[in-house]
Amino acid sequence: MTILHSKEKLTLASELIYEIKVKDAMHRDVISFSPDATFREIQLSLKKNRISGVPILDGNKNILGIVSIDNVMTALDEDYVNDKVKNYMTKEVITIPQNYSLVSAIKKFEHYKFGRLPVAKNARSNEIIGILTMGDILNYLLVSIQAIAEKAEKKEADNDNVSTEMARQTTKKRMRFEVNKADFDNAGRVASIVRNYLQKLKIEKQILRKIAIVCYEVEMNISIHSLGGSITVETEPSEVIITAVDYGPGIPDIDEAMKPGFTTASEQIRALGFGAGMGLPNIKKCADYLELESSMETGTILKATIRLGG
Amino acid sequence: MKIQDIVAILDAEVLTGEGYLNQEIEEFAASDMLSDVLALTKDNFLLLTGLTSQQVVRTAEIAGGIGVVFVRGKTPEPEAIGLARSHHIPLLMTSFLTFEASRAIVEAINKKETK
Numbered sequence: 001m002t003i004l005h006s007k008e009k010l011t012l013a014s015e016l017i018y019e020i021k022v023k024d025a026m027h028r029d030v031i032s033f034s035p036d037a038t039f040r041e042i043q044l045s046l047k048k049n050r051i052s053g054v055p056i057l058d059g060n061k062n063i064l065g066i067v068s069i070d071n072v073m074t075a076l077d078e079d080y081v082n083d084k085v086k087n088y089m090t091k092e093v094i095t096i097p098q099n100y101s102l103v104s105a106i107k108k109f110e111h112y113k114f115g116r117l118p119v120a121k122n123a124r125s126n127e128i129i130g131i132l133t134m135g136d137i138l139n140y141l142l143v144s145i146q147a148i149a150e151k152a153e154k155k156e157a158d159n160d161n162v163s164t165e166m167a168r169q170t171t172k173k174r175m176r177f178e179v180n181k182a183d184f185d186n187a188g189r190v191a192s193i194v195r196n197y198l199q200k201l202k203i204e205k206q207i208l209r210k211i212a213i214v215c216y217e218v219e220m221n222i223s224i225h226s227l228g229g230s231i232t233v234e235t236e237p238s239e240v241i242i243t244a245v246d247y248g249p250g251i252p253d254i255d256e257a258m259k260p261g262f263t264t265a266s267e268q269i270r271a272l273g274f275g276a277g278m279g280l281p282n283i284k285k286c287a288d289y290l291e292l293e294s295s296m297e298t299g300t301i302l303k304a305t306i307r308l309g310g
Numbered sequence: 311m312k313i314q315d316i317v318a319i320l321d322a323e324v325l326t327g328e329g330y331l332n333q334e335i336e337e338f339a340a341s342d343m344l345s346d347v348l349a350l351t352k353d354n355f356l357l358l359t360g361l362t363s364q365q366v367v368r369t370a371e372i373a374g375g376i377g378v379v380f381v382r383g384k385t386p387e388p389e390a391i392g393l394a395r396s397h398h399i400p401l402l403m404t405s406f407l408t409f410e411a412s413r414a415i416v417e418a419i420n421k422k423e424t425k
Contacts, residue, residue, distance in 0.1 A: 012388065145388050152364065152392025160396075185389070188368035195372060205353060205374070212372045213348050273344035273361045273369070282349050 016144055017137075022105055023098035025140035026119045026130035032057045035064055035086035039075035042067050042085065055118045055128055056089050062126040063118055065089035095120040098129060102137055109134055159189060163196035175233045179222040184272060187223050190231050191216035201235070207308060210286040211240050214304045217279045218244035224269050226299065239288075240306045248299035254292055258284065311335050311419060313377045313400055316356065319418045320404035320411055322379060326391050327400030333376045338415060340408050344369045358411055364389040371397045381408045 032055045033042055042054055046069060053068035067089050075081045075088065095118045096105055108117060119130040166175060175197070177190045195212040203211075215231065222229045222244060229246030251257050258280050265275025284290050287304035294300040314331040317324060324331070337355035341347050344365060347357060353374035359366055360381050367390045370378050376399065380386055383405040394401045404411055 148388035149392035149395070152389035153396050154392075156393060156396035184365070188365065188372060191372050192368065209353060209372075209374050216348065216369070216372045217345075272363055272365055273342060273359075274365070276343045276345040278343075278345035278349055282345065285349070 012145065012148075013141055016141055017102040017106060020102050020140060020144065021098065022096055022100050022102065022119055022132055023130065025102060025105075025136050026098070026132040027136060028130045030055065030118075030128060030131050032061075032128070033067070033085070034058070035089070036084050038084055039067070039072050039081045039088075043072045043076075043081070046072065052115050055093070055131070056085060057128060061128050063093050063095060063120075063128050065091045066093050066118070068115070093118065095126070095128070096132065097121070097123045097125075102140075105132055105137065106134075156192070159193050160196055163193045163200065166193075166197045167200035173235045177231045177233075179219055179229055179231060181223060181226065181228040183223050187219055188216055190219050194233050198235070198240070204309060207306060211242070211306050214242050214283050214286050214306065217283050218242065218302060218304075220274055221279050221302075222246050224265055224274065229299070238308055240308065242302075242304045242306070244300075244302040246299045248297075250296040250299055251292075251294040252296065254294055258292075311415075311422070313356065313402075315418070316377075316379065316415065317402060319414050320379065320402065320406055322402040322404040325380075325386070325401040325403055326394050327377070327398060330376075330398050330400050335376065338412070339375075340412050347375075348373050358408055360384060360408060362386045362390065364393050366390060367393040367397070367399060367401070370399055375399065377402065379404055379411065381406060381411055 031045060031049055031051065035056050045054065046052065053066055055063050056065040056067060058064055067085050071088065071090065080088065094108060094112055094114065096108060098119050098121060105117060116131050116133045118128045119132055121127040121129050175194070179190065191212050194215050195208060198208050198211060215233070218231060226246035227248055229244060232243045234241040256262055260281040261277040263275050263277035269275040283304055286306065288307045289305040291303040312331065313333055313335060316322065317331065333354070335354065335356045337350065337352040338358070339347055339350055339355050340358040342360045344361070347369050350373060354376050355374070356377045356379065357370055357375050358379045358381055362380060362384050364387050366378055366386065378399065379402045381404055383403060385403060386401060391401065406414065
């Protein structure tokens, strides 16, 4: 079973296989037989249910053995297909406890070359509560990855609702957003909401773009460099004013910080594609008017004004 | 040139946004530095990148990008796909390197112009 190792970039899948438990991915509707069943009965069941093996259980669901398609073929070959399975079935059964992670299951599949693993209630129990195949694992992984994408989509829809609500309240011209320190997953949320909102006010595309970029850059600056802060966006008939305030620690040398290429960002930030030392110069380029004040005691205040048309 | 043409030129897989491939590309950008992408001056650009984080899609959305191509067969984070679906931004994946992809696009543009 090399499927999970075949692609270079599967870090997410490898994280998930440690997180997900066997009980999450297994199927619970176990098709099983008693030791008094014949190979013929099992053969028909395998065909009907399109499976390749069944566990043999006693009255209390404790596992006694397993009959796979190989056992059935041997029975057909050697002409005991109408006999009971109890004397022929594989008795050394490997099971996996339900609270183990998928990693253990995958290791077992690789080691024993089985198509399926009966799932036991716990490590000391023989009671079978489910069956796990590599197909089940793959399915569950795909569903989990899909769910992450859907969650992000849902979050965006919520952002859109925020901007729609703002556009509806025509009297409210001032929006304030909190920005947390190092919250990169949400970085860009403010810019996205503001962009959406202004789009609904039918602001010209090039100006909209400038405003969104300023919002995004200040948002990144607050989450990368400060202890947290807030962004206020005021919409006037002739201009939009973006004010970013943070709680420190402040910029030691503003002139240096304004130089294109000057950066104090960490490797981690640079790996995300930011921290090129272009943030402040880029804000300056987009804004029609820029004020920047910083104190090592109280933090930084940035005020960017963008004129609407003309 | 449309995004649809890029799919053929780069032998790219469309990860999401099949319904939005008919948009006209006004500018191309190839960068692993999102700050540089934000400094572009034109809307309606196609971004080629080796980054895979959701911020790539966020940056394209904010700066007015209409599509993203992930080079070297890199797959984006699932969150990036969710974000792209919300904003109708097609995501493409190609096995070409950034340089090869850029060259293939330039060659296709030149070929189109001499016709």
